[in-house]
Amino acid sequence: DNPTGRALARRLLKPRIPYTDVHDYQLEALCKMMDGIDVLATIKTGAGKSAYFYMFIMLLHAFLEDQSLQEVLKRPVPQNPCMVVIYPTNGLEVEQEATFRSYGLRALAINQDTLQDARSRGEDLWNASSNGVSLLLLGPEQLTSKGFEKLLQTKQFKDRVVGLGIDEVHLLDTWGSGFRIAFKQIGHVRARLPTRVVEICVTATAVQGDPLDRICRFAGLKAGQYHRIHRSNARSELRLLFRPLKHGLGGWEFPDLHWVVEEGRNILIFVQTIAIQFRLVAYLFRQLSGSRNANLERIRMYNSMGYSEYNKKTRDLLRNPEHQGVICVATSCLLVGISLPGIRDVIFAGNPSNADDLMQGGGRADRLGLFGDGRIIVYYSEKAMKQARDLVDTPISTRRTLKSKSHTHQADPLDITMARLLLADCKTAEQNSIYDNPSEDAPCLCGSCVGQTPSSQTPPICACSGCTPE
The missing domain is CATH 3.40.50.300 (P-loop containing nucleotide triphosphate hydrolases)
Incomplete structure (x- = not known):
């Protein structure tokens, strides 16, 4: 992660990606990951969070295709590298599988629906994922399945897995403590993967303070040992x-x-x-x-x-x-x-x-x-509104107790x-x-954004219903 390395990564990625250029905040994370550093990225919805996953694999492929570039890397790249990405919903998995495949990457979504469809065709998706798949997309429920456990014990797969992606990582603190208990399993996955695996966690919403601390703890991100990208999640156009x-x-x-x-x-x-x-x-x-x-x-x-x-x-x-x-x-x-x-x-x-x-x-x-x-x-x-007033007026210690007692699965x-x-x-x-949004994001100087005015967290005239009634 240095100016020369970022310029090289941009040059390698530009002919492979489906749009004009790589955003600076994407390049920042990718270069950290290439150096073996975990990343937590908080950027607004629609800003390209999924690109962190497929661009990482694209970048690894680019280095493999030109062996002369290997010397600039701190770590060797295995042949046929694979990244495991955890998604919160089946629909999102399937959508991303189609998107990644349209970019020329071998992606495979495994969830209850795709497993059932594959069985009806006489196919074994877990066996197919052991070799040849670049992006393995899983739901949290699959992390405790026999199929995934067997895959982790397969030398062919262990030799090539290089990355772990967690999409919508904030759900570790919300869904993980509620009806989607399987989300808590995500925190244990890292320990079951080879030590060379680098982790990238993405979300648009990471509440500062205790919620962010819990997210990092569940995801296995240790203070001082990961890189944080924090941009505003405000979308002033809405x-x-x-x-x-x-x-x-x-x-x-x-x-x-x-x-x-x-x-x-x-x-x-x-x-x-x-x-x-x-x-x-x-x-x-x-x-x-x-x-x-x-x-x-x-x-x-x-x-x-x-x-x-x-x-x-x-x-x-x-x-x-x-x-x-x-x-x-x-x-x-x-x-x-x-x-x-x-x-x-x-x-x-x-x-x-x-x-x-x-x-x-x-x-x-x-x-x-x-x-x-x-x-x-x-x-x-x-x-x-009454509950909101009562909650704001309640001391923090009592507030937590009330929340714990009132929680139900419904x-x-x-x-x-x-x-x-x-x-x-x-x-x-x-x-x-x-969300502790910065007043202004650092301007992105990529070919897509250069010349644009950096987004502000508060527009000159706020259009929310509190400031501009209907």
């Missing part, structure tokens, strides 16, 4: 709106959301339970049947229990920016990672329990900046970060405070 929920979510009528039917925009609506999801979809069907555009295919339901073919079609509909008018009601399985450029607005029917879920889910809106009028809309109840309690956002006058300023 308008953050908080609206009071005038009607409850417990019945079959949702008049607060009636307007979405005639909006003509691709809208993603997050709900907290499948029961609410089913009732809201039924309500939207009834409203749509009497509208001027009564194509019922516009209303979609997305959750982890849905058929993979149906969920794929939903993602395809939301991927096309020119195809507008789709309304997708989803659970948390669409909160993170997946890039669907056609989504224009994100709505939370009932406030999320924490700021991470809000920023991650809201980050699905206008991913490529094609619309310029994307919105994140949070419908909150008066009960949530619903997460309101987190202090969400309470602060609900009560804040300026939502954007509160977001910057929660």
